[in-house]
Amino acid sequence: MEKFTTLTGVAAPLEIVNVDTDMIIPKQYLKTIKRTGLGKGLFAEMRYKEDGSENPDFVLNKPAYRKAQILVAGDNFGCGSSREHAPWALLDFGIRCVISTSFADIFYNNCFKNGILPITVSPEDLDKLMDDARRGANATLTIDLEAQEIRGPDGGKVSFEIDAFRKHCLLNGLDDIGLTMEKAPSIEAYEKKTATVHPWL
Amino acid sequence: MTARTLYDKIWDDHVVDTQPDGTCLIYIDRHLVHEVTSPQAFEGLRVAGRKVRAPQKTLAVVDHNVPTTDRSHGIEDPESALQVATLADNARDFGVEYYNELDQRQGIVHVVGPEQGFTLPGTTIVCGDSHTSTHGAFGALAHGIGTSEVEHVLATQTLIQKKAKNMLVQVDGTLPEGVTAKDIILAIIGEIGTAGGTGHVIEYAGEAIRSLSMEGRMTVCNMSIEGGARAGLVAPDEKTYAYLKDRPKAPKGAAWAEAVRFWETLRTDEGAHFDAVIRLDAANLPPIVTWGTSPEDVISINGVVPNPDDIQEETKRQSKWRALEYMGLKPGTKITDIALDRVFIGSCTNGRIEDLREVARIVAGKAVNPNVNAMIVPGSGLVKMQAEAEGLDKIFKAAGFDWREPGCSMCLAMNADKLKPGERCASTSNRNFEGRQGFKGRTHLVSPAMAAAAAIAGHFVDVRSFG
Numbered sequence: 001m002e003k004f005t006t007l008t009g010v011a012a013p014l015e016i017v018n019v020d021t022d023m024i025i026p027k028q029y030l031k032t033i034k035r036t037g038l039g040k041g042l043f044a045e046m047r048y049k050e051d052g053s054e055n056p057d058f059v060l061n062k063p064a065y066r067k068a069q070i071l072v073a074g075d076n077f078g079c080g081s082s083r084e085h086a087p088w089a090l091l092d093f094g095i096r097c098v099i100s101t102s103f104a105d106i107f108y109n110n111c112f113k114n115g116i117l118p119i120t121v122s123p124e125d126l127d128k129l130m131d132d133a134r135r136g137a138n139a140t141l142t143i144d145l146e147a148q149e150i151r152g153p154d155g156g157k158v159s160f161e162i163d164a165f166r167k168h169c170l171l172n173g174l175d176d177i178g179l180t181m182e183k184a185p186s187i188e189a190y191e192k193k194t195a196t197v198h199p200w201l
Numbered sequence: 202m203t204a205r206t207l208y209d210k211i212w213d214d215h216v217v218d219t220q221p222d223g224t225c226l227i228y229i230d231r232h233l234v235h236e237v238t239s240p241q242a243f244e245g246l247r248v249a250g251r252k253v254r255a256p257q258k259t260l261a262v263v264d265h266n267v268p269t270t271d272r273s274h275g276i277e278d279p280e281s282a283l284q285v286a287t288l289a290d291n292a293r294d295f296g297v298e299y300y301n302e303l304d305q306r307q308g309i310v311h312v313v314g315p316e317q318g319f320t321l322p323g324t325t326i327v328c329g330d331s332h333t334s335t336h337g338a339f340g341a342l343a344h345g346i347g348t349s350e351v352e353h354v355l356a357t358q359t360l361i362q363k364k365a366k367n368m369l370v371q372v373d374g375t376l377p378e379g380v381t382a383k384d385i386i387l388a389i390i391g392e393i394g395t396a397g398g399t400g401h402v403i404e405y406a407g408e409a410i411r412s413l414s415m416e417g418r419m420t421v422c423n424m425s426i427e428g429g430a431r432a433g434l435v436a437p438d439e440k441t442y443a444y445l446k447d448r449p450k451a452p453k454g455a456a457w458a459e460a461v462r463f464w465e466t467l468r469t470d471e472g473a474h475f476d477a478v479i480r481l482d483a484a485n486l487p488p489i490v491t492w493g494t495s496p497e498d499v500i501s502i503n504g505v506v507p508n509p510d511d512i513q514e515e516t517k518r519q520s521k522w523r524a525l526e527y528m529g530l531k532p533g534t535k536i537t538d539i540a541l542d543r544v545f546i547g548s549c550t551n552g553r554i555e556d557l558r559e560v561a562r563i564v565a566g567k568a569v570n571p572n573v574n575a576m577i578v579p580g581s582g583l584v585k586m587q588a589e590a591e592g593l594d595k596i597f598k599a600a601g602f603d604w605r606e607p608g609c610s611m612c613l614a615m616n617a618d619k620l621k622p623g624e625r626c627a628s629t630s631n632r633n634f635e636g637r638q639g640f641k642g643r644t645h646l647v648s649p650a651m652a653a654a655a656a657i658a659g660h661f662v663d664v665r666s667f668g
């Protein structure tokens with residue numbers, strides 16, 4: 001997994017609440033057996049018209065946001081299905097950070113497994129960041145994970161909370177499975193105990 | 202000892218390791234695997250040279266991507282066929298038990314788990330599918346995970362987790378005739394909103410929940426995720442044991458007796474702390490229909506489409522206007538005036554035998570409205586077999602329903618079963634998101650009884666006075 005330390009980039013405003021994972025990546029893109037190449041399907045039903053051409057009104061099709069690396073979105077981002085294709089599609093498009101007032105649990109977890117940083121901020125801070133994002137390429141945001149800080153174009157700062165363990169893994173690009181494998185003796189001990197206490201399992 | 206909730210007890214029972222910041226390693230007793238969210242996980246194992254740690258605790262089945270027409274001659278769509286073949290290969294290579302598309306035991310993973318007795322009280326169950334919450338009906342801590350976590354569980358039989366908060370949803374009173382488990386859960390989501398349960402595990406309790414069958418409890422727990430909660434729980438009782446006894450993978454003989462003795466302890470202690478409590482009176486519930494593109498957009502069958510201008514907060518107001526535009530509806534329209542093109546009965550929410558019996562009771566001797574295309578997709582091969590043994594298929598076909606092979610079908614429309622742009626559907630599934638059942642398709646979530654009555658009438662109708 002790629003490390004996440006600091007990121008400076010254009011933030012795209014997605015002013016919709018309850019952006020669900022069907023919206024982020026529609027089902028026709030879930031037939032793949034690969035993790036890569038899903039960027040073309042990101043927000044497909046909003047991004048493309050019925051004939052397959054681009055919808056010029058959709059934010060990521062506007063010239064200022066075509067290279068956005070940050071998404072600023074309404075409440076409850078990523079609700080719905082557990083499909084990890086949603087963060088895979090964001091990543092493949094080039095988005096490494098999503099900012100909202102709240103995230104659905106499974107999507108939130110999935111982001112960390114892919115080097116994407118989901119940031120939860122207060123509604124007031126979201127309004128501020130949304131204003132910044134509306135100013136397009138003239139207003140880049142800087143995300144500093146170590147300092148847990150978002151720095152705006154006018155010198156404004158928003159700090160955010162994040163679990164210590166998740167932060168550590170993201171800063172160092174650590175592989176969860178490798179870390180857990182180191183705890184194999186504890187897992188074995190647990191299995192032995194359970195085999196005695198709950199033999200029917 | 203401190204009083205603990207049912208969730209606290211199952212959690213405590215599965216902690217393998219705790220880090221200083223509270224992050225835990227949790228043991229996973231049961232892992233269900235399907236074709237859509239697993240190929241990249243198995244590929245990850247191969248690349249790293251890892252094995253499946255506990256193949257006997259893992260069960261694989263195809264459901265999302267299979268056609269619901271005759272599949273004895275293979276699957277036509279090359280991408281679907283490849284994904285299905287990939288699961289078969291992975292199951293064989295890693296020694297995992299697998300039900301293919303021709304196996305009678307095949308079906309939607311959340312129908313199959315309970316049916317086989319793979320789902321047991323007090324266990325932890327995961328699957329790369331958000332509706333894994335269904336299994337909570339048995340008093341199992343069950344939730345959806347992403348593909349990286351699927352790989353983590355395959356490799357280590359554990360999951361890295363932080364403990365969630367406890368939420369109690371207490372549903373007292375007796376459900377009126379014609380009002381069902383589906384209406385209970387839609388009402389709860391309407392009450393708490395789609396993010397209301399975020400960060401919580403919900404325990405459903407109260408007289409109305411106790412009175413539900415296991416199928417009804419599964420319907421309620423299934424949609425916990427639509428309220429934002431990763432997991433829902435119902436404490437096990439005599440109904441749970443009766444459902445599980447003699448299932449192929451349930452404990453037998455002395456082990457059964459021992460298991461039941463343990464399951465009896467899976468109750469929330471008197472005085473245990475809940476971080477949030479919601480109360481509902483089942484006696485006041487009407488049949489419910491969703492009008493928008495979020496499961497929280499609920500209204501009584503006797504109601505009208507609401508006016509988004511009544512919402513104070515701007516982004517939310519705009520989102521609800523967007524939903525109405527997408528749905529092709531105007532504020533003030535009576536729900537019973539909404540005409541339908543399609544009816545879908547099935548899914549892990551409502552594709553079990555009890556749901557089909559309810560539909561048969563309503564449509565027996567009647568005919569599907571000529572303007573409506575109505576399909577019934579059983580949740581599993583065993584549900585289909587049971588329905589046919591009871592003659593339900595004859596009732597459905599005589600009424601003009603399309604009777605299909607088991608799978609997820611038009612709940613998420615990954616296979617050929619989908620809405621055309623602009624088509625309006627009464628669906629017993631769980632999500633009414635934009636495009637969920639097909640590009641520009643319009644979904645209204647309802648109970649099986651309401652979907653059945655709507656199929657006959659051609660528009661929504663109050664099933665309580667439908668005859």
